[in-house]
Amino acid sequence: MRLPDAKIPPGPLEHKWQAWIDQHRLVGPNNRSGKNVIVIGTGLAGASAAASLAAQGFGVKSFCFQDSPRRAHSIAAQGGINASKDYANEGDSVRRLFADTMKGGDFRSREANVWRLAELSENIIDQAVAQGVPFNREYGGQLATRSFGGVLVQRTFYSRGQTGQQLLLGAYSALEQQVAAGNAVVHSRHEMLDVVIVDGEARGVIVRNLVTGEIERHAADAVILASGGYTNVYYLSTNAMGSNVTAAWRAHRHGALMANPSYTQIHPTCIPQSGEYQSKLTLMSESLRNDGRVWVPRKGGDDRPPAEIPEDERFYYLEERYPSFGNLAPRDIASRAAKVVCDDGLGVGPTGRGVYLDFRDAIAQRGRDVVEVRYGNLFEMYENITGENPYETPMMIYPAPHYAMGGLWVDYELQTTIPGLFAIGEANFSDHGANRLGASALMQALADGYFIVPHTVAHHLTADRESVSTTDSAFDTAQDAVESHITRLMDVGGTKAAQVFHRELGNVMLDYCGMARNAPGLEKALTEIGEIRENFWSDLRVDPGRDEFNQSLEYANRVSDFLELGELMCLDALRREESCGGHFREEYETDDGEALRDDERFAKVTAWEYQGDDGDPVPHDEQLSFENVKLATRSYK
Amino acid sequence: MNFTLEIWRQFDTGEEGRYEDFTVEGIDPEASFLEMLDQLNERLTEEERRTVAFDSDCREGICGTCSLVINDTPHGPRQVTSCQTYMRDFEDGATIRVEPFRSTTFPVIRDLVTDRSALDRVIQAGGYTGATTGPQPEPNSMPVAPEVQEKAMDAAICIGCGACVAACPNGAAMLFTGAKVTHLNLLPQGQAERGNRANSMVEQMDEEGFGGCTNFGECSRVCPQEISLDVIGMLNREYRKARLSRDPKDPPTMLAQ
Incomplete structure (x- = not known):
């Protein structure tokens, strides 16, 4: 396959997003309830997308593995959310937030996406305040701001050290309001195990009801993955116990390319x-x-x-x-x-x-x-x-x-390489390049969910599509694959819990694909992960009973995907023969120990294509161009 | 450290439960309570026995997923979430009883795992400002005094764990609901729907089968976010006002009155 066009609108950077909005097609209010969207995940990105699409009148089905959508791990974000409002009168602006984010990401992200993010940042604060998010206030009742790493202005808004919690509860309550209005349905304790593709488009998902063990089919006109990041591949991370790559990985196995998987953030x-x-x-x-x-x-x-x-x-x-x-x-x-x-x-x-x-x-x-x-x-x-x-x-x-900058490749519309399958928030790769700045994750997740996919998904829904029933043979095939994977996990019949293998994988990833990487180490990691994978599939034990509540099965299933992701991360880190942001190859450093980029060869995104269990993943490159920032060696001295 | 655990085992919602005894040995005092249970489960797997089901996610005290009753107290001895309870808080050799949150509104799914979706339905009944996505007013056009913001925040930090319900002899969810009503009542954005909000959230509480408040105060005593009983006062006032202005001939009938 060839990497599809990123669909960046022509014209000056400042006007690209408005130009896109102005031209996109619309579904009339009366026809929206007949168009259905599935949203996987209820963190900041997922809850805000689900609430916004439902408020427009589309039929939304939202899924989360937690017992309530309010518990998604965005809840744990502490410090704040960036916006270029310049309340502190320091000369902050959209351009400055854009430039800081480009530089912070070590010039490995798309200009157009980052500009849009900076542009939308102010609306997010307004939206959150309207929902009753209690941001900290200054003495006179105005919103307070503070500084975060990598910038010289105070543009970070916060609610004590619980900003993620307050923003998520805002998005969650907006979603619950839509549930009450009958526009959205939330399926909690449900985990997505596969995406269903009909005639080349994402038209549904297979999920497991984690309480009953039942495998369910759900059809829709578009599917949005807001399933978060994958740094639990390191076993020990700041992510929640349940945070996992399964939804994104299963999409990857169906042809969604995974971009820059080795870009992970190790939080200081x-x-x-x-x-x-x-x-x-x-x-x-x-x-x-x-x-x-x-x-x-x-x-x-x-x-x-x-x-x-x-x-x-x-x-x-x-x-x-x-x-x-x-x-x-x-x-x-x-x-x-x-x-x-x-x-x-x-x-x-x-x-x-x-x-x-x-x-x-x-x-x-x-x-x-x-x-x-x-x-x-x-x-x-x-x-x-x-x-x-x-x-x-x-x-x-x-x-x-702490955070994965890498993720599913998406175009400007946040659509993956599978038409009809969108990826938002930490699950996509789009805005942070090789290093995310503090307080930018909340900003990106909410920009994607409140202000971008409500337009781009709506646009996608304008096309005439035949309705798909869950009795379609594509659902049979997908369900069979899911069932047989579960059977395989249940039938290993070994002696060890999944966390034993997960811990081993984490140690290898941290040692060889963590804060410092080098070619021999990554080669070694690939061998060792292969061994752990082999042991996993010969010595795993899960509790009996697939048609019931079974946490050990849930966990083993997630670990089986982490084992595959770990290999891809090492391959990606090996191929990128430069240092940039969080990806530090010891072979490529300046005399004083800073990251040494190779813009000639690597000013590009690497998007990996899955080639089956036995095939070698194939890399595809998207060249990045920089017309509005000067490529420079990053200096914070 | 070594411990004897009496853990509630229950296969399914409808099944009868019982306590099962386990011993755990060589536990590091710096391990969290849930990490101690992880170690037990890892061993049970090796012994080909069914692991103990329990809920947890963030393990840093903010998501509200973990929900154990430890030695008869929701979340355990220190008024922090179950996940923030550490083994150094217990005597070496102690016997510790571990149960799920107890409430008829929280049916047991398995062992220590319960269904707390009733709390989501209470939020659905009105726990929001009603602002939908779109252009919003400039926030600084509506100043909020920092003291007021602080007070709103003291209520808004509720993590929705349900310990208040589990601790209440009446099984009331007044602290949970009061926290949301208080948070939104204090802010300019929450004014338009304040009466309806209190009214419909209370109705939903009643429908779910939560009990009423008779001022035991157990809820606030176990709340890991230390939410004050004042929020219940705020809820009661708002509810009464709403009922009276709605229909003076139909006075408030909330169970809590």
């Missing part, structure tokens, strides 16, 4: 791992770096309590290496810097893989009260987990897998 400020039994890593919001200073002792093995280490024996490595951005260096850079100091033996904590995030100076300068208003709930959360009080002793942090 997380609570370090404490033991082998650990099931997840907890993020401490990047907003903490507004006031917290990151340091390690200058001497390796210095085991004095942090308070006893004098100022001149502290190595504030971000402030020293990146004086203009300091502690607010972007995530990829801050993470790698933490890894480097720990590799050099300067790390702290029981494992030596930790650095201090210290609020001593902020408390002295601004007072404890101010720090408490800004970060109180984060401090509490930290104390809950670690038993240490960050008002008195510095936090200990270390990078952890």
